Amino acid sequence: MNGLHELQRDFSAFVWAGKTGLGERIVPNGFEPEQRLAIYRNNTLIGLTQALRDVYPVIEKLVGERFFHRLGRDYIRRYPPNTGCLQTFGDRFADFLAASGDVCGQPYLPDTARLEWLRHEAYFESDRAGIDAASLADVPPERYGGLRFELHPSVRLLASRYPVRRIWEFHRENPAEDGRLDLDAEGGCRLVIFRLGWEVETAPLDSDGYRFLTGLQAGLTLSEAASGVLPNNPDFDLAALLRFCLSRSLFSEYF
Amino acid sequence: MAQRHRLSGAPESIPASAGIGLRSRHFAEITESRPQIAWFEAHSENYFGPGGLPLFYLEHIRKDYPISLHGVGLSPGSIDPLNREHLQRLKALVERIEPGLVSEHLSWSSFGGVYLNDLAPLPYTEETLTHLAERVEQVQAFLGRQILIENPSSYLEYKDSSYRESEFLAELARRSGCGILLDINNVYVSCRNHGWNEAAYLDDIPAARVGEMHLAGHAVNEVGGKTLLIDTHDRTVCEDVWKLYAAALRRFGPKPTLIEWDADMPALDVLMGEASKAETLLEEAHYERAA
Numbered sequence: 029m030n031g032l033h034e035l036q037r038d039f040s041a042f043v044w045a046g047k048t049g050l051g052e053r054i055v056p057n058g059f060e061p062e063q064r065l066a067i068y069r070n071n072t073l074i075g076l077t078q079a080l081r082d083v084y085p086v087i088e089k090l091v092g093e094r095f096f097h098r099l100g101r102d103y104i105r106r107y108p109p110n111t112g113c114l115q116t117f118g119d120r121f122a123d124f125l126a127a128s129g130d131v132c133g134q135p136y137l138p139d140t141a142r143l144e145w146l147r148h149e150a151y152f153e154s155d156r157a158g159i160d161a162a163s164l165a166d167v168p169p170e171r172y173g174g175l176r177f178e179l180h181p182s183v184r185l186l187a188s189r190y191p192v193r194r195i196w197e198f199h200r201e202n203p204a205e206d207g208r209l210d211l212d213a214e215g216g217c218r219l220v221i222f223r224l225g226w227e228v229e230t231a232p233l234d235s236d237g238y239r240f241l242t243g244l245q246a247g248l249t250l251s252e253a254a255s256g257v258l259p260n261n262p263d264f265d266l267a268a269l270l271r272f273c274l275s276r277s278l279f280s281e282y283f
Numbered sequence: 284m285a286q287r288h289r290l291s292g293a294p295e296s297i298p299a300s301a302g303i304g305l306r307s308r309h310f311a312e313i314t315e316s317r318p319q320i321a322w323f324e325a326h327s328e329n330y331f332g333p334g335g336l337p338l339f340y341l342e343h344i345r346k347d348y349p350i351s352l353h354g355v356g357l358s359p360g361s362i363d364p365l366n367r368e369h370l371q372r373l374k375a376l377v378e379r380i381e382p383g384l385v386s387e388h389l390s391w392s393s394f395g396g397v398y399l400n401d402l403a404p405l406p407y408t409e410e411t412l413t414h415l416a417e418r419v420e421q422v423q424a425f426l427g428r429q430i431l432i433e434n435p436s437s438y439l440e441y442k443d444s445s446y447r448e449s450e451f452l453a454e455l456a457r458r459s460g461c462g463i464l465l466d467i468n469n470v471y472v473s474c475r476n477h478g479w480n481e482a483a484y485l486d487d488i489p490a491a492r493v494g495e496m497h498l499a500g501h502a503v504n505e506v507g508g509k510t511l512l513i514d515t516h517d518r519t520v521c522e523d524v525w526k527l528y529a530a531a532l533r534r535f536g537p538k539p540t541l542i543e544w545d546a547d548m549p550a551l552d553v554l555m556g557e558a559s560k561a562e563t564l565l566e567e568a569h570y571e572r573a574a
Contacts, residue, residue, distance in 0.1 A: 059509065109400055115331060151336070
């Protein structure tokens with residue numbers, strides 16, 4: 029397999045690193061071999077940049093088209109796809125942005141990218157029906173505390189020091205709001221991302237709700253998850269939070 | 284595996300008529316208006332996720348139309364081992380959708396587990412043929428069905444190629460038992476780029492192996508005063524490619540024919556218009572065959 033192995037190695041080295049070891053094996057037919065290879069390199073870079081753009085439209089708006097293009101090229105060379113299916117490509121973009129230092133003086137970029145990625149994941153997650161309040165009707169009240177809930181496959185939790193949901197709302201396609209966002213006044217946020225029907229939604233949680241859902245996600249019972257919150261906040265409205273979860277189909281099963 | 288309820292209302296097999304590529308932009312319109320088209324072709328990898336809206340639409344549309352699944356990421360020609368996870372996902376999708384045809388490309392796209400997201404050309408050598416025939420057989424055994432292999436558009440040729448592309452494709456089909464997806468636009472683009480003869484290309488291809496044809500638009504690029512055609516799938520089929528398609532129909536008889544369009548997506552009507560041009564030529568071919 030040597031001939032084919034070397035050819036694919038050298039072709040890849042040209043696309044990813046501009047190394048021109050393959051030239052001698054290519055029929056020139058009026059062009060430099062590198063001109064011919066460059067068509068394939070461009071196809072790769074243009075296609076993958078477009079794939080990133082599709083997942084991260086808000087980041088592109090925040091940094092501008094030209095800078096996004098540059099960030100995309102760097103990301104693609106650093107974390108090229110490791111499957112032939114692009115749905116998982118771009119999964120490390122938030123970490124890449126975080127490691128890139130203060131990009132454009134916008135320290136909230138990595139968490140905003142995380143939000144876009146989690147929404148992307150939620151969009152393709154499994155279809156499961158959520159349980160509603162009625163399906164809990166047969167459970168005797170004394171058993172409530174011992175119940176465990178399986179979160180719907182699309183559910184993702186995200187905490188940030190920055191108001192990334194509001195930033196996302198301001199920069200999404202057809203934003204519902206405009207004007208200026210006062211980052212300091214807004215402060216951080218805790219979010220639950222989920223798919224309701226076919227639409228991906230992002231809802232804010234308070235810190236107790238976030239801690240409670242994190243507990244349920246880790247497999248704690250209802251009373252265990254609530255006891256992580258209640259001692260610090262006796263006013264924690266567990267019933268309201270459960271109503272919210274059931275109305276948004278955040279639980280797919282209980283046992 | 285539990286016995287599954289049969290999903291489809293529409294038959295499985297793809298008729299020798301014109302179909303169009305299924306793209307997300309047209310999902311809602313297709314389910315609402317149920318356009319008069321014989322079949323759709325979907326890009327397999329766009330439906331590899333475990334759920335969500337694209338898969339919902341694909342299943343929904345499958346109830347009314349036969350579907351062909353066309354892959355771009357399996358990388359049949361790679362030296363890398365076949366990606367088992369990719370194959371597994373493809374098989375799961377095939378079981379779910381019950382497609383009439385499943386196809387991939389005469390190309391490679393990964394080396395060392397890193398994917399180019401493009402269809403890179405292969406040298407047409409004995410070594411490649413042995414390798415590819417074995418891989419195609421593995422894929423067919425795994426899926427439990429025949430696949431079609433499509434000729435790519437290419438922008439370079441290797442000096443060590445000892446087969447013509449068309450000969451290579453015919454020999455691959457003979458050795459592996461696969462069918463051929465003959466992309467007429469790709470035949471045109473590659474013949475023009477490399478100075479191959481279009482008629483000779485068609486002559487090399489055994490008619491019985493051709494399971495499907497593709498039609499698409501390409502761009503004409505000037506590089507340093509010379510012309511290179513680039514396969515772009517972003518415009519209507521050009522007149523020369525229609526002529527070559529007519530020649531292919533005379534040689535191979537009517538075959539399922541897809542209008543491919545992937546970038547700068549137009550309104551569904553534009554695709555339907557292209558499909559109806561193909562349908563007219565297909566009907567003539569049916570008529571000539573009967574006469």
